[in-house]
Amino acid sequence: MKWFDHITESISRKVAQNSSRRSFIGGFGTAIVGGAVIPILPVARAAEGHGGGQPTAPIDGAVDDPASCDYWRNCSIDGFLCSCCGGTSTSCPPGTEMSPITWIGTCKNPHDGKDYIISYNDCCGKTSCGNCFCNTNLLDRPTYRPHTANDINWCLGTSSAAYHCTVTLVLGVATKKA
Amino acid sequence: MKKRFIIFLLLCICNTAVWSDVANDKLGVIGTLPLPYPDHWVLAHDVGFNHMLNGKVIILDAEQQTRNKQYKGTYDTSLIASVAIAKTRPEMYVYETFYTRGNRGTRTDVVTIYDKASLNVLDEIIIPGGKRAQMLPSDFTIHLIDDEKYLLLFNFTPSTSVAVVDVEKRKMINEIDLPSCSLIYPTGKRGFSSICSDASMVSYQLDKKGQVKNKSKIESFFSIDEDALFERPVLIDGIAYFPTFNANLREVDLRGDKAVPGKSWRLRTEEEAAANWRPGGMQLSGADSMGNLYLLMHDGGAEGTHKYPGAEVWVFDVKNQKRVRRIPLIMPGLVVEISQDKSPYLFVTNVEMNIDVYDALTGKHIRTMSDFGQETPLILFSAN
Amino acid sequence: MRPFSKRYFIVCSSLVLLLISSFTFAADEKVNLGRQNYILNCQGCHLPDASGSPGVVPRMNDFVGNFLHLEGGREFIVQVPGSANAPIGDQELADVLNWMLVNFSKEQIPVDFEPYTGKEIGILRDQPLIDVNGTRARLIERMRKKLGIKEDALNDV
Numbered sequence: 100m101k102w103f104d105h106i107t108e109s110i111s112r113k114v115a116q117n118s119s120r121r122s123f124i125g126g127f128g129t130a131i132v133g134g135a136v137i138p139i140l141p142v143a144r145a146a147e148g149h150g151g152g153q154p155t156a157p158i159d160g161a162v163d164d165p166a167s168c169d170y171w172r173n174c175s176i177d178g179f180l181c182s183c184c185g186g187t188s189t190s191c192p193p194g195t196e197m198s199p200i201t202w203i204g205t206c207k208n209p210h211d212g213k214d215y216i217i218s219y220n221d222c223c224g225k226t227s228c229g230n231c232f233c234n235t236n237l238l239d240r241p242t243y244r245p246h247t248a249n250d251i252n253w254c255l256g257t258s259s260a261a262y263h264c265t266v267t268l269v270l271g272v273a274t275k276k277a
Numbered sequence: 278m279k280k281r282f283i284i285f286l287l288l289c290i291c292n293t294a295v296w297s298d299v300a301n302d303k304l305g306v307i308g309t310l311p312l313p314y315p316d317h318w319v320l321a322h323d324v325g326f327n328h329m330l331n332g333k334v335i336i337l338d339a340e341q342q343t344r345n346k347q348y349k350g351t352y353d354t355s356l357i358a359s360v361a362i363a364k365t366r367p368e369m370y371v372y373e374t375f376y377t378r379g380n381r382g383t384r385t386d387v388v389t390i391y392d393k394a395s396l397n398v399l400d401e402i403i404i405p406g407g408k409r410a411q412m413l414p415s416d417f418t419i420h421l422i423d424d425e426k427y428l429l430l431f432n433f434t435p436s437t438s439v440a441v442v443d444v445e446k447r448k449m450i451n452e453i454d455l456p457s458c459s460l461i462y463p464t465g466k467r468g469f470s471s472i473c474s475d476a477s478m479v480s481y482q483l484d485k486k487g488q489v490k491n492k493s494k495i496e497s498f499f500s501i502d503e504d505a506l507f508e509r510p511v512l513i514d515g516i517a518y519f520p521t522f523n524a525n526l527r528e529v530d531l532r533g534d535k536a537v538p539g540k541s542w543r544l545r546t547e548e549e550a551a552a553n554w555r556p557g558g559m560q561l562s563g564a565d566s567m568g569n570l571y572l573l574m575h576d577g578g579a580e581g582t583h584k585y586p587g588a589e590v591w592v593f594d595v596k597n598q599k600r601v602r603r604i605p606l607i608m609p610g611l612v613v614e615i616s617q618d619k620s621p622y623l624f625v626t627n628v629e630m631n632i633d634v635y636d637a638l639t640g641k642h643i644r645t646m647s648d649f650g651q652e653t654p655l656i657l658f659s660a661n
Numbered sequence: 662m663r664p665f666s667k668r669y670f671i672v673c674s675s676l677v678l679l680l681i682s683s684f685t686f687a688a689d690e691k692v693n694l695g696r697q698n699y700i701l702n703c704q705g706c707h708l709p710d711a712s713g714s715p716g717v718v719p720r721m722n723d724f725v726g727n728f729l730h731l732e733g734g735r736e737f738i739v740q741v742p743g744s745a746n747a748p749i750g751d752q753e754l755a756d757v758l759n760w761m762l763v764n765f766s767k768e769q770i771p772v773d774f775e776p777y778t779g780k781e782i783g784i785l786r787d788q789p790l791i792d793v794n795g796t797r798a799r800l801i802e803r804m805r806k807k808l809g810i811k812e813d814a815l816n817d818v
Contacts, residue, residue: 175581200435200714203705216700226380229327237581241508242412243459243472244501244748245435246705252357252411255435256714260356260411261380262329270700270709274693434717435706454794457742475746479791494789502748 162209165267168233172217172267174206175237177249181222181264183231188267191222195263198223200255202246204238205273214273221265223254228264309394310336310349312367314660316618318349321632321654322360324413329356330380334369335654336396337646339622339634347646352391357411359419361428362658366444367393372419372430374409388428388442400447404440408432413655416509416560417460423467427487431461439469441487451487455479460508462517462531470529470536472508476501480535493535499527507556507583511564511571511595518570518595520544520556522583526570526593542598544572544591553578557585559655560612565621565637570595571613573625586611586628592637604640607633614657626654694753695760702747703761711765713814719797720814726762726769727810731803733796739782740790741797751786752779 161169165188166180172188173180185192201220208215234249242248254260317339325332332354341347354360358373369391376382386409388402410418410433418431421444428442432452437459441451458471458479468482478495499506499521506527510517515532516539528539545554555578556562563571573587586609592602604623612626615637623637631647632654700709706718713720728734738758739745747754755777762770790796801813 199708200718201705203701205701216697218705224381227327227329232326234584235581236584239581239583240501240505241472242433243508244474244746245433245459246474246702247501248412250413251433254411256717259376259381260374260384261376270704271697273701274690274697436717454792456789456791456793457746473746474742475748477789492791494791 166231168231168235170267171208171210172206172215172269173233173235174217175204175235175239175249176219176265176267177234177236177239178221178232178262179228179264180231180233181228181266184222184228184264186222186264186266189269191266192225192228192264194225195222196224196257196259197221197266198254198257201253202249202251203270204247206237216270216273218268218270219249219253219265220268221253222263223257224259224261225263226261307395308350310396312394314393315340316616316659316661317622318660319614319616319622319624319632320362320658320660321626321651322354322358322656322658323651323654324354324357324656326653326655332356332358334360334371334658335649335651337632337649339616339624339632339644339646342644344646344649348649350396352396357413359410359430360656360658361419361421363421363425364661365425368399368444369393370419370421370428370444372404372409374407374411388430390447402442402447402449404430404442404449406432406452408434408438410437413559416656417462420461420463420469422463422469427467427483429461429463429469431459433459437471439471439481441483443487451483451489453481453489462510462529462536463512464531464536465534468534470495470531472506478529478536478538482534491534495536495538498538505583507561509560509562511562513564513568513570513595516595518562520562520572522555524550524555524574524578526595526598528595544593544600549576552576555582556587557583558587558611558613559584559626560614560657561587563613563615565615566617566619567621568594568596569601571615571623571637573610573613575609584611590623590625602640604635604637606635607642607645612655612657614659616659617661624657624659626657630654632657695757696764698747698749698753698757699761699764702749702757703743706743711761716816718815720817721761722765723768724766724812724814726766726771727804727808728800729762729769729771729774730808731800734800734803736785737790737796737800739777739785740788741793742790745786745789750779751782754786755779755782758782 161167162171164170165182182188191197198221201218203218205214206217239249240247242251252262254262319337319339321335323333333351335351336349337347338349354371355373355375358371361370371389374386376384384407386404386407390399392399410431420429426444428444430440432438437455439453440449443450455471458473460471462470464470464480465482470478470480472478476497476499480493482490484490504521504523506519506521510519517529517531519527524544525541526544527541530537530539554574554576556572557575558573561573570593572591574589574591575585575587588609590604590613591600594601608627610625610627614624616622621637623635625633627633630651631645633645634643707713707721711721728738759776804810
């Protein structure tokens, strides 16, 4: 993957970059690293034959760090991590509003091998946080199937659609299909 | 004596030259842009991802060598706006959202109409309901149809609908609720199609008042899970060419009253499939004016890589279903656009958010436009 | 007459118990899968308590069962695109709709309600609904006239 070497090279040799641009690019760079090294797949899909044969995730620090794009819950997220914005991976920063309407996916926890249902609620009502941009896209699909599309601004049902950051709420363990 | 006089005369002349005043300037001179825009101009929509209230479209001349000569002008866009650029009118349309207190307060969605030459606001059309879809990328969330007489706008609440605007009357004339279908693909004489959440499509033909004259449902024709169509097709002579996640190309004929899904063909060889070359990116597809499709491609693709930057642009002659060239990029790209002249430029927003300019026919890198005040220029429009 | 056999009794009753528990287990699995499918495919918009979002997403809580009393209502629950287009098979859709009715709208279910079956779902899915809002509006009007229900569970606060 020559282009992959190229991108990591070019990112690391940059000097005096606009910090917001760096954070945006970092989101892609980290995602690439995450995607290439630590694939995280929901078991329900694997059981259907999607992505069978993928290696299991090696456990390392990033996978447990809510401020990392490789955090196990962040397998399909598009936006800023609230952990870097005064909130946590499960709570919104002060003064924002958690969107009730959201999109929901599943991610595998590499520690117990279970697939958890994750709700990617947005925190809304303020300008972009700007920190820790991530764009991972496991099982993301285009906007014509909205409930699996993370490119949509999901600040819906809130008093303001201004997007600030995203949390990752566990809703339960995904059971195998009957 | 004569010598002294000559010296004195020379001194007088020099003094006059040194001390003559800078001419006065005229107040209030504002620049305007030439029409039509030259073919190698490109309009970069910087959505301002880190401060979405302050997006802007930056107009650049890709033939110039320095930033100051490249930079032609800007106009503002608010909260991940959808932008459409007319070809037959000197107008550009921005479907955007404002709150009375910046990011909060009472919401108003408007279509702001900009003049191409002056970049002034010509008019605005209020779109009621506060339903505008905010999503990246936004190419097919807004479209002109029927000789650019009508502007279609995509709404998402999460219920979906399309607002119909009479461009000449400057008025919204209808809103069409969609049955869980999304986006706007121009179809037939005066209509559009949308893709539904079960991989089917709906098509609508409108009358002159923007009312639905007929509607059709097209059965599901692809698998969203196995080989999803990217939502960004390329439109060439009325046919939509949709790249898919697994590097196929699906044709959908949009020339008639309703969408007709057609053939699907492979974009890669067996060897390239083994290396998992796949399309990916943000605005990952484009077309020149000669029937060629341009697609950002990355290798080592897998489930979840459909937004990865591309190491190469692959160019396909769609009528003959043949790849005509591969253009390796000097830096991986997320966005492609191609100028519509006979010596086309290929514009690529790369991962550093600069715009690389290539000769689209030879693949030669010409220059990189950088440091023009941009942060996230995730959508590019060719000038014509 | 054969004397009563203890072994026979034990084997039989064990088999019966096994049968009952396997049905129960299967039923439990259906409930779990129903709940999971609700979470994955419906909850994102209709919310965990099915209360929806005023003006934007219909409320199903204490309401959706009303449709079952109306001609066309039973079909509507299946054919509304959020249901019909859900990326799950016919039987799974039947199970999640049944789960949803019992879990969120038990009071409104008619006494003679026949749970949805996969077969019925398949037939209804073959007749896609295009005019969703119009159909719902007509049903709400019928609901008002026939059942005296004033709310529409969409624009109500």
